[in-house]
Amino acid sequence: MTDPRTRRARILRGDLPTEPMPMADLLRRTPYRHARIPGASAPDPTIERGLDLALRVGALMLRCGAGAPQVEGAIAATAAAAGVDQVELDITLQSILVQARSAEGRQHTMLKVVRHTRFDYARLVAVHRLVESLVAGEVTPDEASDRLRQIKRTPRTYPKWAISLANAVLASAVAVVIGASALAALATIGVVLAVAGIARLHARVDLPEFYGNAINSFAATLLAGGLYAVGATGAIPFTEADFAFVVAGGIVAMLPGRTMASAIEDVIFGYPLTGAGRLLAVLLSLTGLIIGIASGLGAMLTLTRWTSSSFVSPDVLDLRVSQAPIVPALLASLVVGLAAGVTVQSRRGLILPMGLLTIVGVAVSAVLTRGPGVGSVTATGIAAVVVGVFGRLLAQRMDAPSLVLVVPASFGLLPGLTIFRGLYELVAQGQDSGLLTFQSGLSTLLSAGGVLLAIATGTVLGEYLAAPWDRHVRGSRRPRTDAVPR
Structure with a gap:
């Protein structure tokens, strides 16, 4: 006792x-x-x-x-x-x-x-x-x-010029995924390459990322707006929808999606301090991006008001990702994955699997939103879980950490168009259309934040669910002697 x-x-x-x-x-x-x-x-x-x-x-x-x-x-x-x-x-x-x-x-x-x-x-x-x-x-x-x-x-796999070109192609492919025309896709490449040149200029003074993002997004918005102004004269067939798609593609190219995924994973798995630091970095980077785009939209609205001309019609607010033709969207999502793999300096042998995994994620999201009419946040979250599961299993088969496949593949799900619509609603409040209100803009931006959170948490959940099958899908081990990251 x-x-x-x-x-x-x-x-x-x-x-x-x-x-x-x-x-x-x-x-x-x-x-x-x-x-x-x-x-x-x-x-x-x-x-x-x-x-x-x-x-x-x-x-x-x-x-x-x-x-x-x-x-x-x-x-x-x-x-x-x-x-x-x-x-x-x-x-x-x-x-x-x-x-x-x-x-x-x-x-x-x-x-x-x-x-x-x-x-x-x-x-x-x-x-x-x-x-x-x-x-x-x-x-x-x-x-x-x-x-x-x-x-x-070992030197890095790709030179700087290849990274800049891949980033431009990534933005262009994202624009096609959400419904952009061939002209808008080409315009997106030109705009992003021009912004890359501007970024190299302010990089000489080692400008913090917050200010750099604001400058880059401001320049991208003005460049796209310039193309729209030329299109308004009839010189080129560049519509208000094309303007939205170009800006949306540029947003995805500049979004800190890689850091966002790492931050959420850190918080979920018991590293709140590290995750909070990463999340703060994401928030500052995203804030700089939003400030730049909002300033660019505000400058264009002011200019068009002085000249008594029309800016972007309210029809732009009706644009949805689900309106894009499915076949071009899936082909463009393949390009998104391939280009994203280059931007993160991945191995050449892993680039194609990234593209195929991106197609899977975009296809699942498209089926859910166009078929049963599932909401964008829920559909994106489910697609992210699928990407996480298949990414983990495929990575184990290819003897690689899962994040090198999952993170680039999630780029096709990023909400560039939603962010643009929210910013336009915020900046254009008080214009003639009653559709443009501060409340609706804030609600749209919160929806975009929900999509970003769904991507990060969904991919982490997918990897977690697939972890018990690591040993079953891994091929027979061979001695690894390659020290060169190609």
């Missing part, structure tokens, strides 16, 4: 102090969850080498655009494969802190700060394969350290 005093002491004492999370929990639902975990603490030299290698792996992944959950899993797997039985790990937006205790009882703590990030999914794939090889025992920790150094030194 338990002593009443002992029972009372337990009640007063409360919960036990927080212990380090078991390595198996850190590896759960990751591609490395079958890694062999050491059964006892290692000596000091082994702990130091293991933590150093794991920290370098995590820092490179964070620098290349990985989310905190992917970084956590890779660090834990690397440390376990290098002989560390238990590790304390803390990841923030710009730093990684790891700690482990050796067999001699000494605490080893290491910190790495990542001040700049550049999306480079080819390197992420190379690091992922390196960690898999290390976990499988195909390379030693010393060999892994050398290969990691080679991965860091």
